[in-house]
Amino acid sequence: MNGKTNQASQKAAKPQPTHDVKLKRSHGEHTTYERIGAGWQRDDGSIYVRLIGTQLVTEGFTLYAIDEAAR
Numbered sequence: 001m002n003g004k005t006n007q008a009s010q011k012a013a014k015p016q017p018t019h020d021v022k023l024k025r026s027h028g029e030h031t032t033y034e035r036i037g038a039g040w041q042r043d044d045g046s047i048y049v050r051l052i053g054t055q056l057v058t059e060g061f062t063l064y065a066i067d068e069a070a071r
Helices: none
Strands: 019-027 030-041 047-051 062-065
Touching: 019 047
Parallel strands: none
Antiparallel strands: 019 030, 019 062, 030 047
């Protein structure tokens, strides 16, 4: 040991997203959902959304809560 602390261990872990942001894609009889971002539940009850890349959303999107047990 050299007396220096490990800076990486001192950094707080980034909070994990609480929601997936998905866009419904319909193709005839088949419907799929494309993940276009993530959302974080805030202390005031609001949800902060960050989209992946540049998205063109004209019909809106849906937020799905991420199952805590699946993490």
